[in-house]
Amino acid sequence: xxxxxxxxxxxxxxxxxxxxxxxxxxxxxxxxxxxxxxxxxxxxxxxxxxxxxxxxxxxxxxxxxxxxxxxxxxxxxxxxxxxxxxxxxxxxxxxxxxxxxxxxxxxxxxxxxxxxxxxxxxxxxxxxxxxxxxxxxxxxxxxxxxxxxxxxxxxxxxxxxxxxxxxxxxxxxxxxxxxxxxxxxxxxxxxxxxxxxxxxxxxxxxxxxxxxxxxxxxxxxxxxxxxx
Amino acid sequence: xxxxxxxxxxxxxxxxxxxxxxxxxxxxxxxxxxxxxxxxxxxxxxxxxxxxxxxxxxxxxxxxxxxxxxxxxxxxxxxxxxxxxxxxxxxxxxxxxxxxxxxxxxxxxxxxxxxxxxxxxxxxxxxxxxxxxxxxxxxxxxxxxxxxxxxxxxxxxxxxxxxxxxxxxxxxxxxxxxxxxxxxxxxxxxxxxxxx
Amino acid sequence: xxxxxxxxxxxxxxxxxxxxxxxxxxxxxxxxxxxxxxxxxxxxxxxxxxxxxxxxxxxxxxxxxxxxxxxxxxxxxxxxxxxxxxxxxxxxxxxxxxxxxxxxxxxxxxxxxxxxxxxxxxxxxxxxxxxxxxxxxxxxxxxxxxxxxxxxxxxxxxxxxxxxxxxxxxxxxxxxxxxxxxxxxxxxxxxxxxxxxxxxxxxxxxxxxxxxxxxxxxxxxxxxxxxxxxxxxxxxxx
Numbered sequence: 001x002x003x004x005x006x007x008x009x010x011x012x013x014x015x016x017x018x019x020x021x022x023x024x025x026x027x028x029x030x031x032x033x034x035x036x037x038x039x040x041x042x043x044x045x046x047x048x049x050x051x052x053x054x055x056x057x058x059x060x061x062x063x064x065x066x067x068x069x070x071x072x073x074x075x076x077x078x079x080x081x082x083x084x085x086x087x088x089x090x091x092x093x094x095x096x097x098x099x100x101x102x103x104x105x106x107x108x109x110x111x112x113x114x115x116x117x118x119x120x121x122x123x124x125x126x127x128x129x130x131x132x133x134x135x136x137x138x139x140x141x142x143x144x145x146x147x148x149x150x151x152x153x154x155x156x157x158x159x160x161x162x163x164x165x166x167x168x169x170x171x172x173x174x175x176x177x178x179x180x181x182x183x184x185x186x187x188x189x190x191x192x193x194x195x196x197x198x199x200x201x202x203x204x205x206x207x208x209x210x211x212x213x214x215x216x217x218x219x220x221x222x223x224x225x226x227x228x
Numbered sequence: 229x230x231x232x233x234x235x236x237x238x239x240x241x242x243x244x245x246x247x248x249x250x251x252x253x254x255x256x257x258x259x260x261x262x263x264x265x266x267x268x269x270x271x272x273x274x275x276x277x278x279x280x281x282x283x284x285x286x287x288x289x290x291x292x293x294x295x296x297x298x299x300x301x302x303x304x305x306x307x308x309x310x311x312x313x314x315x316x317x318x319x320x321x322x323x324x325x326x327x328x329x330x331x332x333x334x335x336x337x338x339x340x341x342x343x344x345x346x347x348x349x350x351x352x353x354x355x356x357x358x359x360x361x362x363x364x365x366x367x368x369x370x371x372x373x374x375x376x377x378x379x380x381x382x383x384x385x386x387x388x389x390x391x392x393x394x395x396x397x398x399x400x401x402x403x404x405x406x407x408x409x410x411x412x413x414x415x416x417x418x419x420x421x422x423x424x
Numbered sequence: 425x426x427x428x429x430x431x432x433x434x435x436x437x438x439x440x441x442x443x444x445x446x447x448x449x450x451x452x453x454x455x456x457x458x459x460x461x462x463x464x465x466x467x468x469x470x471x472x473x474x475x476x477x478x479x480x481x482x483x484x485x486x487x488x489x490x491x492x493x494x495x496x497x498x499x500x501x502x503x504x505x506x507x508x509x510x511x512x513x514x515x516x517x518x519x520x521x522x523x524x525x526x527x528x529x530x531x532x533x534x535x536x537x538x539x540x541x542x543x544x545x546x547x548x549x550x551x552x553x554x555x556x557x558x559x560x561x562x563x564x565x566x567x568x569x570x571x572x573x574x575x576x577x578x579x580x581x582x583x584x585x586x587x588x589x590x591x592x593x594x595x596x597x598x599x600x601x602x603x604x605x606x607x608x609x610x611x612x613x614x615x616x617x618x619x620x621x622x623x624x625x626x627x628x629x630x631x632x633x634x635x636x637x638x639x640x641x642x643x644x645x646x647x648x649x650x651x652x653x654x655x656x657x658x659x660x661x662x
Contacts, residue, residue, distance in 0.1 A: 027318075027325070034233050034326040038241070070232070081388035091385070098234035106233070106321050117318045119512065126256045127307060130268050132512065134311050137272025139554035140506050145276050162406060164282070169410035172277050172293075176300070177419055179269035182507060187265045188475045189508035192500050193568065194524030196261060201516055201529045 024120045025211040026109045032218040033105045036225040037098050045228045046097060052221075053101045056108030067103055071096040129199045133186070137179060145175050229292060229371050229397070230316070230331055233324030237382040244330030244378070248310065251336050255306035267301060271308040275315065282403070289400060294367035295360075295408045298339030299347055300415075300422050306336040330378050338371040350412055351423045357409050364408025365401035372397035425451040425604060426472070426498075426576060431481035433467055433628075441467040443628040444481070449576070454598070454605040456615035456636070459625035460650025465608035466503065468625070469578045472606065473500035485576075499574035503581040505561035509553035514540070514564050517553065521572040532571075539567050543597070559590025566597065576604040583611045612640050612654040624649050 033052060040046050075092035082088020110117050115135045123131065148171045152159070159167055190196065207215070236244075259267055274293050281288045298305050310332045316322040323331045346363040350356055376390025415422045426449040433442040441464050449455055457465050470476045471483060474494030485493045502508045511517040515536055522532035540546045545563050553561060562582060569577065582598070583591045591614070598605060598618045609615055615622060616637055623633040626649040632639070640646065643653050652658070 031325050034324060037234050038238060038326065077389055077392065081392055082385050088385070095235055099232045102233040102324065103321060106324065110318055111321055114319060115315060116512065118314055124256065126259065126264055127252070127311070129264050130271070130307055131311050131314070133265055133268035133510065134272045134275065135315065135512065136510060137269040138275055139552070141269070141273055142276050149280070165403065165406050166410045168280070168282065169407045170414050172273070173411055173414040173418065175273045175277070176270060176422065179273040180266060180422070183266040183269040185502060185504070185507040186269070186510065187262065188470060189502060190265065190510065192473045192475045192495060193521040193572070194495070196524070197526070198520035198524035201519060201523045201532070
């Protein structure tokens with residue numbers, strides 16, 4: 001059920017070259033890369049986009065099964081719905097190519113950072129608090145939601161159809177109540193610890209030499225793709 | 229309903245970010261310090277619930293819970309959706325960061341519309357079940373429609389794919405309508421303050 | 425040092441949680457607030473820490489009745505540590521109140537590292553809270569509160585959910601600290617190990633108070649207020 005939630009990690013230790021680069025630079029670089037793939041309108045432009053994902057595929061383990069399944073769905077859907085089927089299949093292939101390149105870069109640079117990828121970005125205070133506490137809430141509530149679903153499975157193993165949806169809705173209602181009660185106590189804790197100012201730590205600091213080199217490189221890369 | 233990175237055109241992406249920025253700004257203005265912690269914890273409950281795999285016959289699906297989110301969080305739903313989709317993007321790479329603006333607008337606008345159109349009626353009406361079902365299912369159809377519009381605006385050849393997208397979401401819309409009915413009835417009996 | 429006069433409090437639903445609580449605490453004293461569930465211990469601690477406004481009555485810290493004085497000088501730990509572990513890592517959580525108070529992040533982290541080291545949990549600095557055991561979370565919540573250098577520690581059921589070893593660690597920490605302690609608990613054995621005086625709350629009012637261990641040997645008083653003899657005094661039924 002919540003296998004994905006259980007394998008959530010706040011962050012994983014960076015490895016190799018990326019350890020020297022700030023999380024926010026990795027995020028910004030990935031966003032720039034997504035933009036340059038979006039801007040690349042010709043096949044030549046898309047070919048020029050390939051070096052970065054190629055390097056990441058060689059250096060890191062990237063989950064590819066889900067990617068291939070999504071690609072097939074996309075290609076077939078576009079082939080069947082395009083006015084001319086052959087054109088649709090070609091567009092599907094090109095779109096899948098774009099999507100895959102961006103996916104590889106994100107999976108290689110951003111996903112290993114976990115939620116820490118966004119903590120260092122300069123965000124408005126309320127949004128930062130919302131982000132940090134949402135992540136905390138996920139870890140606090142996932143055990144109780146998992147337990148509630150297990151208890152349902154034990155007490156009503158054969159529940160099906162509408163009844164199943166009803167049970168799920170009631171379990172979610174209980175989890176919402178728990179979340180709300182917890183939020184009241186957390187608010188008291190925030191107030192007793194001096195207010196929301198404590199959430200501003202973790203914002204990114206100054207960029208180092210390697211950070212600026214990476215950003216400059218991505219800027220040049222973007223310019224080359226746009227021109228191409 | 230997530231649109232992947234690399235599909236939409238620059239213009240559509242910019243429009244998405246413009247709409248999301250406006251929605252989040254207004255949402256944060258409506259969310260004072262006292263409510264922000266509650267919004268965060270409730271968002272995390274919905275985030276977890278959306279990861280639950282619901283088996284329907286031979287297949288399974290994940291619920292979006294757009295209508296319950298809108299009815300409970302009200303204006304705060306826009307920032308909550310932004311945070312949830314950001315976490316899905318960075319943790320699981322569902323969607324992406326450049327297309328985040330469009331995805332947030334699609335889901336946030338749908339959830340907020342449900343709140344604005346159905347919120348009071350669901351709370352006060354005796355025909356709450358019917359209205360809840362409509363709220364739950366229309367939220368999904370609206371979101372699918374907006375996703376389709378985004379694709380069609382990127383390339384008119386996507387028009388048929390957009391129609392397929394909407395039709396494909398009808399079963400999910402029915403399921404979400406049912407879940408919304410059950411949730412609202414539970415909340416009205418156990419915790420009516422959630423819908424106020 | 426701390427004076428509580430006639431404090432009354434009712435929740436929005438009308439439930440009267442505190443009905444005229446009056447007592448005082450001297451500097452360096454370690455007192456136990458004992459009582460059954462729902463007796464008002466947690467509500468009283470929230471008032472002492474300045475987290476809830478006083479509706480009726482007065483609470484003063486060294487003569488100062490302002491909520492700010494209470495928040496600054498009384499550090500509160502919650503019954504469920506997850507309620508107060510707010511940040512992604514232990515170190516950031518320990519620096520929370522310092523940064524909120526205007527200290528620079530680097531200076532706050534340096535001070536927090538020293539506190540973590542003094543509690544023997546420096547190795548947990550970069551860990552996320554959800555990966556900690558119950559006892560570790562409790563120690564981290566102490567660190568977060570101690571970072572603000574309060575003069576009084578108000579602890580809400582600090583032994584709740586802890587295994588014997590973690591519980592003993594908490595007891596040792598509370599015995600060794602020189603801070604004034606107000607310990608809300610129905611773990612009377614812990615209260616006997618840490619405190620010299622106890623106040624028993626019942627239905628939001630002070631039922632009785634006295635020196636320890638004398639108060640906790642009185643079975644009738646304890647049972648009248650929803651408590652039982654501490655384990656060390658109860659006899660075997662075999």
